[in-house]
Amino acid sequence: MSEGDSRRKIGAQVTAKACHVVHLSECARRYGALRTTKVVVGTVVEVNNTRKAPNNRVSTFITADFDIGGGSVKRSTLNIRSVKLFKPDQSTVPSSPAAPIPAVDNADTDLAVPEQEEGEAVLQETSPDEELEFPAQPMMEIGIAAGEQVAGPTAQVATQVWGVEDASFVMAHETKWYADEQATLIDINGSVQSKQFGINTPIGDLLGPDSDIDGKYSRLQYFLLMFQPDQLSAMCQLTNVQLAQQNKHCMSTGELLRFFGILILATKFEFSSRSQLWSTTAPSKYIPAPAFGKTGMSRQRFDDLWRNIRWSNQCPERPEGMSSHTFRWQLVDDFVERYNNHRANTFKPSHLICVDESMSRWYGQGGEWINHGLPNYVAIDRKPENGCEIQNAACGCSGIMLRLKVVKGKTAAEDDGDYNEQLLHGTKILKELVLPWWWTDRIVCADSYFSSVGTAMELQRHGLRFIGVVKTATKQYQMRYLSTLELNQRGERRGLVMRDVDTNYSTLLAFVWMDRDRRYFVSSASSLDAGKPYVRYRWRQIDQSPDADPERLEIIIPQPKAAELYYSACGMIDRHNRSRQDTLMLERKLGTTNWLTRVNLSIFGMIVVDTWLAYSLCTGIGRANGREEKQKDFYTALAEELVDNQYDNVGSRRVFVEANLDNDSPALSRTTGEPRSGLYAHLTPTKKRRKNKDGSFSSNRLQGRCLVCSKKTTYVCSVCKDEETPHSREPWVCYTTKGKLCYANHMATCHGA
Incomplete structure (x- = not known):
């Protein structure tokens, strides 16, 4: 290596692969699919020559501060063979103003379904027969930039139908996904009314x-x-x-x-x-x-x-x-x-x-x-x-199981x-699990076993919303583009929307969100607007001195509303x-x-x-x-x-009751066999006793709330008591002392007397 090598100069700008500067897992979080090819730029701060004893060879190591994105700088020492001199190329030089797009003769272009014409900005098209290098720049830089002057009918299409920003799209299996940051901040398909669970x-x-x-x-x-x-x-x-x-x-x-x-x-x-x-x-x-x-x-x-x-x-x-x-x-x-x-x-x-x-x-x-x-x-x-x-399916708020399906194998299927x-197999299973709640506009949250664009579209046809994590079922999903976007901080997210060509409304949302790793979602509900951040508590060794105690830190991570909604419900069955x-x-x-x-x-x-x-x-x-x-x-x-x-024993006589007693006997109750106070409708003291802490019964009668005034009483209606079922409650009614009319009102309301 010559002494005039510019990489050896302090302050020189050099480049290196990001996976050599930071851990590969950190590269995967930040750069996604570009984790092994991403190049970062750094400034040389120190150069050291090391001579190895066995063969007396000299190795040169360069220490540089590398910009890994998002304002983060990482100091790393690399062998000079892993470092290259930074050379500005055309992509880093400001480009000249864009040339006008040639006019298109057909001025009567159908604005409802714009086709790809000359001058229209197409970000990328994924073809199963062709491998394309996908750019890592933001989508709006690849398509028609915001505020850029565009001439011809294409400009009219972009402005009148979707706006200039919305004219940029990517293709995935003949499905268009549009880059519209404003659309991702609006609830897809409108908001969903919150409901509480109920048991009849x-x-x-x-x-x-x-x-x-x-x-x-x-x-x-x-x-x-x-x-x-x-x-x-x-x-x-x-x-x-x-x-x-x-x-x-x-x-x-x-x-x-x-x-x-x-x-x-x-x-x-x-x-x-x-x-x-x-x-x-x-x-x-x-x-x-x-x-x-x-x-x-x-x-x-x-x-x-x-x-x-x-x-x-x-x-x-x-x-x-x-x-x-x-x-x-x-x-x-x-x-x-x-x-x-x-x-x-x-x-x-x-x-x-x-x-x-x-x-x-x-x-x-x-x-x-x-x-x-x-x-x-x-x-x-x-x-x-x-x-x-x-x-199985479970309520996303209470965790109570709703529906089961035993996996019986291929033969039984x-x-x-x-x-x-x-x-898709996961879509078919999901439809069966949520069948009783079709057309109720509820949100179904599922993991990658069930999640796909086809699942979200199929549930939409049956009146349900969907939020799921996408991993392998990527048909019609623009995984290739989202996986190449650069995210620098936890909580960052980027999204695409699918539009209905007839109504021009967003129907699906595909987005990537960065947490400990990158997570990809497809959703027909909620938005990428800021949701409630979630908090983690972690032990960290802040003080690096010997025998120093670790500190418990509060880590706050922003998340979009769609992710907040998903993670509030997705763990209910695991908890169960x-x-x-x-x-x-x-x-x-x-x-x-x-x-x-x-x-x-x-x-x-x-x-x-x-x-x-x-x-x-x-x-x-x-x-x-x-x-x-x-x-x-x-x-x-x-x-x-x-x-x-x-x-x-409920609803039948006690064992000691004689068999020849009539059901309407004024002596004994027809349900418990206990002595009763009379025949036909009347107030009778309850036969139930209070229960002590040790499980035994005391000599005091049980008290309950009156059905009319809700005050405590020990009396019940004999008619209601005779008609009770195993699931009935005690028909508590206040006695007629102190001029109370609870019994009269109860008889008029419930028994027509």
Whole structure:
């Protein structure tokens, strides 16, 4: 190397590849697809010559301050072989004024759908048969620049239809994407009205956020709201058929609920065999014995139900033409179908819907290659568990599951008859998961498994919005252009819009946003306007002195409204999965070698988690001072209420009531068998007692709020009490003392008296 090399001079300008100056991951965040080819300019601050001892060769190292963009300067020391002298080229020299665009003879150009004509600015066209070098400059520099004078009919088209700035576009599979910064700041397809979730009760109430602060509904009642009632009766009927074949006693609905309670209660203990749960001998002097016999169900009875429980109906014999896999999946199908119908009829989701997948933990035998074990075994590296995959949709605000679809494999999909539908597989699945909410203008948030431009357009045809992350399904998506844009700071974003040629309105938004890495989105809702920044707290070693303590810093990252909306909902199903697998732990504590039991228990676990979410959001438990209740404590309390349920006793006489008493006997109540105060309509004291903290009942009567004046009382209407159902509440009415007219108003309003 000659001594006159200009690169050796202090203050000289040199260039080097960005990947040699900063880490490759930082280059990927800033420069995207140009991470290995981007060249940065620096100023030499130091030159060192180093002689290596073995061969006595001299190496020259140049230290320079490189401008990596966005005002950031990085000092780096590189071998002189990785550094070149900076030479200004024509791209860095101010260009001369643009020559006028030749006029086009056809002055009657159709302005609604502008075609590419002479002089029209086309940024880039992606062709599957041709590889093009994509420029890294901003889009407006490639097309017609803002304020540039353009002559001829092309200027009229640009000005009258889209404006000068909007005439720049890029092509992706015959789809035009326009660079319009102002359009990206306006909500695509208009704003979406915010909605709160709601749960319809059998008595006509609508439960929503903080609507049950007084705790009118118990945990058991919330469970019955989440668990489909027709599933309870179907399970009793199907299980009793199995029990009758073995000469076992039939199971009632109350006993089934007690069985559910014992399943949840078993997750609170450590055991190697289920028989230990019924042991009355303590395993340690510091650990009490489980003694599950106190639940009212013996170990033998529990084992009988465990072996014979049925969740869905299966044909006695496989029909001709049905595959073995489809026939075996019938043991799950009815449960899933009833679950979906129940949620569609009784639950109203918020304006956001999250779509993702869950895993039912299974490490036994299975697969399409053998008619034994799980019919379709799924193992995905990025998933913490292997087993049965269940695709699902959930409310984006509450996290409550809305709809399930079991992944049955290719064989079962072909039996369904829609395997070869001309849609992307993710789009087809997504349409099925959000089917009950078509034409409701809700926003669906999904990950890259479902996301594509085709998905967003297909949901638009069915009255739904969409926001999703794009990774591999890039058909009609301008990934090539967005991946070459240079972003310098976290929170920066750039976008393109797709326009409707008839209405000239923006219908889709494609944008890239820089966080820890670059993330690409397609959206038919919201905009790139500044949203609420999100905050991260991270430990950083600010003081580099020895033994210095790290500091906890607050990192604030700007994000667009579209990204804010997406990330507020996209993690709901993952949170639901963690609650089911790591907090409830049904799948870990209750081992089984029967795939049917495992899959159905996983769906049952989803219902239990939904019960917790509904109860905590409606009652405010966990947010109100003095009323905190952890998720694990809720499961324990729910198990207690399930075990102690009076489902079989509600609406029937007590055991000690004589059989020959008439239903209208003035001596006893027709529902509880307790003494009553008279015949026909009258006020009677409630037969319920207050419950002590230890679970016992006191001698004081229970109080409730009057249906008319909402004041406390211990009296109920006898007519309403005689007509009560398992889901009814106590018909509280004030007594006639002190001139109160609550009873008279109640009789006139409710009973026409």
